[in-house]
Amino acid sequence: MDPLMIGGTALNSRLLIGTGKYANDAVMPEVIKKSGTEVVTVALRRVDMESKQDNIIEHIPEECILLPNTSGARNAEEAVRIARLARAMGCGDWVKIEVISDNKYLLPDNYETTKATEILAKEGFVVLPYMSPDLKAAQRMADAGAAAVMPLGAPIGSNRGIRTKELVQIMIDEIDLPIIVDAGIGKPSEAAEAMEMGAAAVLVNTAIATAQDPVNMGEAFALAVKAGRMAYLAKTGPEKVYASASSPLTGFLHEGDL
């Protein structure tokens, strides 16, 4: 697959995965291996470096890019503090900004996310903001220094597919940054759909973590993302409203002068 450039780093896999909701974190290395992912996001609030029980980061192979996220942040200030803490803890320079102040629908706050993006980009972070799809907000995030933008396909964890398709498509068409569809993708076919639309990558968590067989589901997503990307590059044929009839209604016009 053609590499995806984010923050100066070339990624060979266009599938990013999350680490929440697993029945057992010990399955993660196998999921990561089969999915071929190179970027794994983890909620910093779940990381316990001094754990006597389990540390989620131990299950993420060293060769992966760790993408700490600011889950739990309710405003820009909290997101910035979490990002700085993640870097201080040795989690690297990548950060996924997640600012959610709505525990009923878990929709991101684009305004606060933009503020956090601006501060962290200036501090040298590779910032990937999770957002509600909105062209203007995405442009502001791009101007603020985001390395990519991550619109939701449907509410987080909902497995409902790309319900925001029209808005995401506008972002893909207009924003000069990688668009990574994050949240909502529930099936490999939906990941393929996002990639066919021209998304640069997809981030999948719930659909893999809560599958009966997360390892096989991880691989299924890898194949779907690859297929979707190939289809996008191959440029699918145009859609038509009506069938192309083999006996056209206007065919007589080409049969010489009547």
Place this chain on the structure above:
Amino acid sequence: MSFYEYYSNYKNIEHEAFFKNLTEADILRTISKSKISELEFLALLSPLAANYLEDMARRAHQASLQHFGKTVLLYTPMYLANHCTNHCSYCTFSVANNISRHKLSLEEIDKEAKTISATGLKHILVLTGESRKDTPVSYITEAVKILKKYFDSISIEIYPLTEEEYKQLIDAGVDGLTIYQEVYNEKIYDQVHISGPKKDYHFRLDAPERACKAKIRSVNIGALLGLNDWRKEAFTTGLHANYLQSTYMDVETSVSLPRLRPHKGSFEQVVHVSDKDLVQIMLALKIFMPYLGITISTREKQELRNHLIPLGVTKMSAGVSTEVGGHSSCIDGDGQFEISDTRSVDEIRDAIRERGFQPVFKNWMQIT
């Protein structure tokens, strides 16, 4: 609009008449809907809906899996004191009971915290009896400062505070509040709370909202099941949770379903709430509010707790002692109630894993 005003729209519903008019089709339609109304929630608490628990369980399981995954957060309560100024007919800590009363010193709090911390738990629930005189906010603030050294998340279950007092504790490091209305029926509330500041129904009812206004991270509410008709209490609990979640969207809302346990009190009119009833409440709540957290304490037997895990439980207590200083055994005293599940943290961790779920020890951190 306060919760009481919202609740007033529903409190005069004739439950029996409402239940009588329900059909099987109503129940099945409600279970299959993606979003249900308050009255549809009430329908799921009906005797008729009890015939459809398996359908409800499948729907609740799916909702829980979708929103919370296969994870259960572990925490333990830590009793700082059992002094109380209230006379409540159902509670061992009641001022009317002659029990051994204690309050941990700051050194004892440190010792107790260290003992609990050694089990790996990172979330703690701090409890006191309800005595402003013996355990003032200043004492709890000092305790929280010590506990911050050992734990990532500190919740409180104490007497109701003013908004300013909640803010003071939040600034000290508290991020969660548990407060039970005990019984939403005002008449019964007045009867079982014989004397003391707890008689003020409205001050208690509005406590979670005051904490939300003070910017607490999470609130956990509930009714003490057994003091009144459980269907009515469960309905009002759901209304309360729904009001809080809709009004304060930045606050995580959860519900506990405590059943009255043997205690050293005088309350005898206990309404029996069976395991099946408890399950019906839990499932109805989960279908009504898919993002709602559900806490199951060690009041329940271990077998039942194990079975409830896939139905939507998001938080479980582990390694519990309801005695003051009970973890480090620094004081011998009377517990608040008898616990049913006496398993250690390790045993509960293993039981959760055996059910195919992941025990989570840390899901929150304070960043200052």
